[in-house]
Amino acid sequence: MNSSIRTTPSEIRQTGPRELTICWADGGESLYAVRNLRLACACAHCIDEWTGEQRLDERDVAEDVHPSRIESVGRYAIQIHWSDGHDSGIYSFERLRELGDGGHMKENPEDGGRSSPPES
Numbered sequence: 001m002n003s004s005i006r007t008t009p010s011e012i013r014q015t016g017p018r019e020l021t022i023c024w025a026d027g028g029e030s031l032y033a034v035r036n037l038r039l040a041c042a043c044a045h046c047i048d049e050w051t052g053e054q055r056l057d058e059r060d061v062a063e064d065v066h067p068s069r070i071e072s073v074g075r076y077a078i079q080i081h082w083s084d085g086h087d088s089g090i091y092s093f094e095r096l097r098e099l100g101d102g103g104h105m106k107e108n109p110e111d112g113g114r115s116s117p118p119e120s
């Protein structure tokens, strides 16, 4: 198996006002709460470059924040322009796949483990 297939999206679409779905070339599908993606932003404004500490305060992010535009960056990432004007976050497909597979997203205590079982 070519592992890059895992991190190549075949389709990226907004499936709801607060929901983004990425279909992957290997047949997998990841669902994201868009606000969680906003909170997962790893740009220099949101994460301290030196300490890796999160500078973004969750309380500063509106409940209804959503992507206003999504651009592709080369063949490895997307850049999301947010409704709150923030647009410096670049999300590599590798990271998105990781987030979609649940690793990071489950850390949100408010999420209540809302992950669907894998389809086989």
Ligand SMILES: [Zn+2]
Pocket (backbone or CB within 6 Å): 041, 042, 043, 044, 045, 046, 047, 086, 088, 089
């Ligand atoms: Zn950011």
